[in-house]
Structures are given as C-alpha cells and as structure tokens.
Amino acid sequence: MIRLDGVRKTFTAGDTQIHALDGVSLEIQRGEFVAIMGQSGSGKSTMMNIIGLLDRPDEGAYLLSGQNVATLNEHARARLRGTAFGFVFQSYSLLPRMSALEQVELPLIYQGVRDRRRRAAEALVRVGLADRIGHKPTQLSGGEQQRVAIARSLVVDPLVVLADEPTGALDTATGHEVMTLLSDLVYQHGMTIILVTHEPEVAAFADRTVRMRDGQIIEDTGAPSDANASRVEPTT
C-alpha cells in the first residue's frame, strides 16, 4: 500500500547539508503494525512526515495505493492527507477550548462531511471516551487527551494511522493503555499503523520493526509471513 523507492531528503543548516533520508526504500502492506525506531536525527521523523504528506521527498518515488504522490501539489497533498492519514503526536496536538467531540469533528470539517457529530461520537466511543465527549483538553488526563487524538485520527477512516512517539508524554501505565488501544485497532479492526518511537518496550507492540540510522534503514524485521498472507493488499 505504501512504497518508498530511493527517497532522499536533504536539509541545509548553515553551510552543512544534512541527509535526513539517504536513499530509503520501504514497503508497508495494509494491516501492518510497523514501528520505526532510531535515535533522534536518524531520519525517522522525516520519513514519517514524508509518508504523511506533511513533507515531500527531494528525490525518489512515493507510491500510495499505486499512485505516485511525491509530485502532488500542496493543495492535493492537503486533501489526500486529510482522508488517507490520521496523525497522533507526542503532545496530543489538541486545540485549546474545544470539546473532545469538536476536536474529533475537525478533520471532517475540512472534508465537508455531513453527519460529523455522529461520526465523531462513534470514534470517541471506539477509544473508550463515551463519557468524555463534552470535556475540554484541560479537563482530561494525558492518556484521555491522547485517546481523543487517536479518535480524531480514526474518524476519517484513514488508510494509515501515523503515531509519532504517542507515549512520549505519558507515564508507563498510561502509555501501555494507549499502546493496547492502538494494537486493538490493528488486530481487531485491520487498521494500518506506523509508529515512530525510540523506546523498545513501545516498539514491542508492533509486529515489524524498521531501524534507522543516519538517514538509512539498517534493519527491517519484515512482516511476519503469516500476517502477510492474511493481509495482502487488494490489487484494485
């Protein structure tokens, strides 16, 4: 479903050029739970930004469901980003003063979807926040806020949920709950999740680990063969 081919991304900081991605090729199938690991500066966040269409590669191809999206213009990328991806960030990234329901409605507003309220409420029920619908971020615990963010990422029925250090701001127990929730999405609802983390315990929830260093993939455990067999992407 996702295929990166020889992707390069270079940032210029002063006189020095930093090769954040130095020829990365990666393929991820539907229904996979992939953890991307690496130290800070390894290029894992850049890769996630490129996959999530927040950034575009300097070189190389990016095929999303067979379509080359590396060359899309800004407007098309924004539209596709809203429908194909759901983001979960380390710091929850909720808007202040908005109720949980409104937070989850937000992506639907930009898609011009009717029936937003019902769909947002359903997404909140899915993450176990049925009784927190009207709460604002300041009235929610860290774990609850992150679950609102997960509901917001799910509400558009995305192809992939991209989670960037989703447990980074949480204590171990709460982090474990959030990871369990994400795992359930994959194993019970067939969601595809790409997880960026530097914590091995968090990465252990995923069934495939991609290790990065200096802009290159140094290790890829690959998808378990049984998982691959049952979750082959339709060729349509």
Place this chain on the structure above:
Amino acid sequence: MSMLDALRIAVRAIVANRLRSLLTLLGLVIGVSSVIALIAVGQGTQKGVSDQIRGLGTDLIFIEPSAAATTQQGGTTALITTTLTQADAYAIAANGNPAISAVTSHITGDTQAIAGVNNVGAESVFISSNYAEVRDLDVAVGSFIAPQHDDAGSLVAVLGSRVAGTLYPGIDPVGQEVRLSFLAGRVVFAFTVIGVLQEVGGAADADDQVFVPLTGLANRFRFLYTPTGDLRVTQIDVQAIPGADTEELKQQITDLLLFRHNRTDPDFTVESQDDLLDAASEVANTLSILLGVIGGISLLVGGIGVMNIMLVSVTERTREIGIRRAVGATATDIVNQFVTEALALSVLGGVIGIVIGVVASLLVDGRTLGDQEMTTVIQAWSIAAAFGVSAGVGLLSGIYPAWRATVVDPIAALRNE
C-alpha cells in the same frame, strides 16, 4: 470547508479573545461612527446655511456696494463707502422690467437697544415698509412698519424675536418705548415698539434685528445723503417674479447701475440667492469633505488595528495552524479562516459603528454646543461608505496575515509545541 464552518471558527476565535477582540472592534467602531457623525455634522451645517439663505425670501437678488463686501462690515463703514443710493433702487423699480416684482433698499448698522434696565446689542435695519413682503417676514404680535410710517418718518420699531425676549421678558412689548443708540452711543433716539416678528429660528439674522423706518432716520442723519442729495443705502434687494431668468435680470440691473454710476467696472455686487447658496454649499462641502477625511483616517487606523491583531493572532496560533494542516486543511482553508475572522471583526465593528454614529448624530441634532446650534443630517451614502470601507479594510487587513498563516510549516509548528 463551508462558509458556515469558517464563520463558526471565526466567531469562536473572536469570543475566545474577548478583550482583544473588543479593543480591535473599538478602533473600527470609532472610525465608522466618526465618519457617519462627522459627515452628518458637515451636511447639517450645509443645510443650516442653505435654510438661512432660503429664509431671506424667495427669488431675491442682492445688490451691495463692493467695499462693504470686502470690509465685511455693515453699519457706518459701509455707509461711508457705499455708492448705492435709494435713487438706484427707485430706478430699478421704475424701469418697468416685467421680471421684477418688488424692490426695497435698506441701511444696516450696529445698535444697542435699551429698554429700562435691559439692553442688548442688535443690528438695526433702516427699511421701507415693503421690506417685510420682500423678505417674507411675519409679525407675531402688533403690526409691521406701514407706508404711513414711511411717509411720516415715524420713530417706530419692530423687534426681532430674540431682541424682544431679552428687552421685555414677560411683558407685551407693543406700545413700549425702546431706545436705540447709534454711532457707538453718540446718538440715542427713542422709538415706540409697534410689533414683534415671529421667531425664524436657527442662525437666522432677523431674530437679532431691530427694524425702523428709513425715512425717520434719514430726516435726522443728514450725513446719510450724498452731496447731490441722494439717500445712501447699504443694500438693495430685488425680488424677481417666480420663474424669472435671474441671470438675465442680474445683467440688466448691472447695466442699469453702471450707467447710473457712470462707470465701466462695477462698484457694487449683484448676487442672486442661488449664487449665495452655491457659495455656501461650496464652503459646506469643503467642510464635509474635511470632516469625512478626518473620520476616514480614524477608520484607516482602525483597519490597521485589525491587521495588527490578525498578525499577532497568526503568530500565536502557529500550533493551531499546524494541527489544522495535519488534519487536512488546505492553504485555502487556512486563508479562509483568517480572512473570515478579520471580516467578521470588521463587519461587527461596522454595524456597531453605524449604530453609535447614527445615535450620536441624532443626539447632537438641534442641541447647542458652545453657542453654535448644531444641525446634523445623516446621509445614507455615508453609512454605506463607512460600512463598505470598514468591511474592505477588514478584508484587506485579513489577507496578508492569512497569507502568513499559509506559509507556516506544519512540521515546524507541531514540533515547536
């Protein structure tokens, strides 16, 4: 994103920053309301002056000595320099011009009117009995100066309403004695009050004038006569018949007086009421424009306030912009959001400004500020213009900050949380 959603987001943002939004609104409110109120004052001034000129009578042509026009001083200075005489007035009337319905001449001078312990400075007007008819003056009590007063040279006086009110508070002035001093108090005559004029109101002169028969004074002031025995006057009023060609009549009068004065260049001015109205309108229009520009500047300042706030708002909301971009907002969505917010602010400011401007104009109308009676005329076009400019300024002020918002890098915005 639908317009309704954009509006909802804008209203939320405005309400979320109540104090800031209020201060921003204040700039626009002051701008819009001052444009409306100041133009209303300007237009009111124009109406006041126009009413005053129209109140002088209808279809009038005024002939005055050139020198009087330049010294801007009635009374004795004008009398010494005037070359107009009563004989000129008779000649205009005797010409048999079918366009002329009446001619009257008079002398004006400053006077002090005294009755018992009360006294008031007034303008004395030495007139003939047909003056009331030419100038559309009506008496409230008593009667006006009649032809027999002209003939007899009677020392009778008709008072303007304000003069009568000051001299005879609570008493019927008719039959009372009023003493008028002339030539800076060197000469005082006693007159019998025979009538009081109806109040004209506004800034009209007649309320502050005292009318006495010209012949009565002429008999007592020999210096009013020229060496050749003609009675000097400071103004001749010609009333044209309705619908007459006043331009042609003015030319005929000018030709006649040039011939009588044996001159090639006029030593007098001939102006119709329309000429005065035009001149007054020009002055009042200049005033309106000036006031409008002052209001416009405050409106512009208000608009800059909106831009300033929107820029701050964009900077402050970098994180929000990043989140919205991440969940699928396009650059257009972000532009819409901030432009809508600026527009909502300025439309709201415009509406409040209109209400305050109109209410202020209505409150000031008819009140006396200082010793100036204020007249305001609210103009629909000034409301439309002020509102249009405020909405336009708001829109323009929103565009640049909105563009700044679109160049926010969502990755950086999210990383900087």
